[in-house]
Amino acid sequence: MPLLSPSGKHLSLHQLMAMSTMMSLPAHSKHVQLLIPTGGGEGTSDVAAHQLYLSQPIQDHLRRVYDTLCDRERSLTYDNFVSWLESTQGQLMEVPRKESYLFEEFLAVLYYNDGFEAVKEAMPKDLSKPISNYFISSSHNTYLSGNQLSSKSSVDSYKTVLLGGCRCIEIDVWDGDAAEPIASDVSNLSTSPKPEHKRHLSATNLPSLAAEAAGKFSATYKSVKDAVKDRKGLGIHLLGMEKGNKSSESLAEGDLIERPPSTKPIRNGEPIVLHGWTLTAPVGFRDVSQTIRETAFKTSELPIIVSLEVHANLEQQQIMVDIMKEEWKGILIDVAHETCNPDERVPRLDELLGKILVKVKKSTSPTPEVLSTSTLGPLHYRNPSNNSLGPSSKPFSSSSNSLAPVNSRHEGDSCSGSEDERSSKKKTKICEALSNLGIYTHSEHFIDFTAKNCMKPSHIFSISENQILELHEKKREEMFAHNRDYFMRAYPAGFRFDSSNLDPSLFWRKGVQMVALNWQNIDEGMMLNEAMFAGEKGWVLKPPGYRSDTSETIAYKTLHLKITIYAGQNIPIPQNQEHGFHPYVRCELHVEKPDESKTVEMVEGNGRAKGGEYKQKTPYGKGDHPVFGNDGILLDFPVVTGVLEELSFVRFKVENAKYTMDSLAAWACVRLDRLQHGYRFLRLFDVKGAATRGLILIKVEKTVS
Structure with missing residues (x-):
């Protein structure tokens, strides 16, 4: 018909x-x-x-x-x-x-004509600026699949973040165990060694001991958790043993300790990747490198920065170099381009398409030249200046004595920190061959903004969130001036054992290019990250006033925002909440507070992601197709001054109203300069970050002057 x-x-x-x-x-x-x-x-x-x-x-x-x-x-x-x-x-x-x-x-x-889309399509990107003039989507402890203490290290985590748009990833590298081959399957590691082969704690066998402990801890924890559930019907959080319901923005309970074993064995004698001094299980450095090669440029040609946190000895470092040159042949930046001297400038973004850069500390003194212990054959690189093939760097190695791992940290740092800020009695030395890979992105320990190492164009300061906020309080202008020209990387503070995230917008507004987040936890920080980099392929050009090539001032404006919520459809219903689902919409405006640019005390939560300063919400509706009246519900935000649209965000959360703690059902987050006017469909993600069929009809009235 x-x-x-x-x-x-x-x-x-x-x-x-x-x-x-x-x-x-x-x-x-x-x-x-x-x-x-x-x-x-x-x-x-x-x-x-x-x-x-x-x-x-x-x-x-x-x-x-x-x-x-x-x-x-x-x-x-x-x-x-x-x-x-x-x-x-x-x-x-x-x-x-x-x-x-x-x-x-x-x-x-x-x-x-995309006339219903709430989020404006990303504009064509200007690739002609120095790479330090961009914000970069970044991952912290990329190898972890869950919390910071006992979750599995996984190559799949690298695949996930790279396909999701991340362009700065982290690899925490330790010595492999040559004497005792380590399999990734935790169950194979849980068997205690025979008494006559008692192992002592060292840098070499620490990973295997940690994995063994992880297996035992996992079994013990699971039995205790199951026992309590049987008695009381309550869930237990790994930290603090919290009873009852958790916030749905935190890590799912099952992710904390129950994990499937990896199927790939780690090659004997090769470096491994794991979270040091924790119960996390390892994966092989070669496996990680192969995964990066396979997925690095599937969704974008824009470059990737690999941040190496090195705890391996010099001999293992040479094997790392061999592996990277073999697995990333043709895409690894292992020599400086003849037209881009790293002592004079960093490359433009368009000069690095399809390339991998290594971020690593520089060696402090020459290391003795020895024959490589790697079983790899001779490697070659392609010189980008003449497109010719040449031999790789000569191998270097250490003596047979292993270096002790880092065993002390600054106050406030923890196992979630970075190699640049961890202080120890005996620091890990970096061999020259590995150091030479840090061409345009090398790690420097932060001392002061007047220090000599601040003048090297390729340097990167990795600083914890707490220390950056302290610097903002004491040396605000110096830090902002530094970040206009040079790289800074922020990483989560030590209290974030549960892989919670900082508020990245606080640090973007301070000019920090790389704000490393725990991608395995879809919380406020990751929602803001999604809004920042939506459709941007992992690199966002800084606004005027934040870049090195402009003398323009920052264009702060006054904002008046009204959002009317009309109805929703296909709202994702949280698990086991199908009956009595009463969704309401909470809308939060994330903008720079008037005092944020002056002093750290005025920053709520000292950098912890705790929600927008300006909040409105609707009454609750009913079911997964809620209606909020014929005229909708108007959310009228007060006039806000000092707003920079490119670094401000509107976050929507659909929550289920319950007698106890309300739970998150779905969310959306939009960068303010890309929030479109008029009647729009706001597309929703679920609590795990999956795109859904859910949407909300809204009307946006945005006045910026």
Whole structure:
């Protein structure tokens, strides 16, 4: 039977597609499964554009909008349509010229021109600036799949973050055990050694002992947890043994300790990747390197920075170099380009497409030249200046005595810290061959902004969140001036054993290029990261006033924001909360506070992500297709001064109203300069960062002056 319009005429294929895909409920409308998690701006789902449909309440709201635009003859004219697009939607688009438009045609024009999207498409990127002039989507302890104490190290974590848009990853490298081959399967490591082969704690056998302890701890913890659950029906958090429900923005309970074993064995004698001085299980450095090679440039050609935290001895470091040159042949920056002297400048972004840069500390003194103990054959690199092949660097090695791992830290630091800030009685030395890979991105220990090492264009200071906030209080202008020209990396403070995240917007506003986050935990910090890098391929050009090549001042503005919430559809329902689901929308504005640029005491939570300063919420609705009245619910934020749109964010959380603690059901986060005016669909992610079919119809009224 042919589909007819309200006037009785047959609909065109274009109109038929619009109606059949936007106005009818699909037979199978379950929420989509995670393909690539969000957090880095490149999350995707299997929700194809043609699968969008509109629930009846949302159709009714849009019909009312259409009716207000119609003339006395109840038809929408071309002039009225174009005028509404410009004044209400703030959007110019091609509208096929007609005398009038049916409701279905009104929807089709908007739909096929992205007229419903709340988030503006990312602009074409200027790649001509020095790489220090960009914010970079960054991961902290990339190898971890869960918390900082007992979760598994996994190569899949690297695949996940790289496909999700991360461009700065971290590898924590330790000595492999040559005498006792380490398998990744924790169950094989839990067997105690025979008494006659008693092992002593050293840098070499620490990883195997840690893995063995992890297996025992895992079994013990699971038995205790199950016993308590059987008795009281309550969950237990790893830290603090909290009873009852946890915040749904924190790590899922199962992720804390129960983990599947890896299937790949670690090659005998090769370095391993794990979280030192914890119960995390290791993976092989070669496996990590191979995974990086396979996924590095699948979604983007923009470069990747590999941040190495090295605890391996000199002999193992040479093996690291051999592995990287073999696995990353042709994409590793292992020699300086003849037109880009690292003592004079860092490369432009367009000079590094498809390349991997290594961030590592520089060697402090020459190391003795010895024959490589690696079983790898001779390696060659391709010289980018003449496209010719040449031999790799000569191998270096240490004596047979292993260096002791780092065993003390600055106050406030912890196992979640960085190699640049950990203080020890005996620091790990870096061999020359490895040091030579830190060409345009090398680690420097921060002393002061007047120190000599501040003048090297390629230096990177890795500083904990707490110390950066202290520097902001005491040396605000010096730090901001430094970050206009040179790299700084922020990493989470030591109290974040549960892999919670800092508020990255605080540090972006201080010019910090790399704010390292725990990607395995979709909390406020990762939501803001998603908004910052949505569609940006992991690199965002800093706004004027933050870059080295401009004398322009920062363009602070005054903001008045109104958001009306009308209705939602396909809201993801949290597990075991299908009955009595009462969703409401909480909207938070993340902007620089008036006193944030002056003193650290005024920064709420000392850098901890605790929610936006300006908050509004709706009453609760009912079910996964909630309606908030014919006129919607207006969330009118007070006028805010000193706003920089490029570094401000609007975060939406759909929460389930309960008698006890409300739980997160879905969320969305948008950078303010990309939040579009007018009637828009806000697309939702679930608590694990999966894109869903869920959306909310909103109206945005944004005045920036």
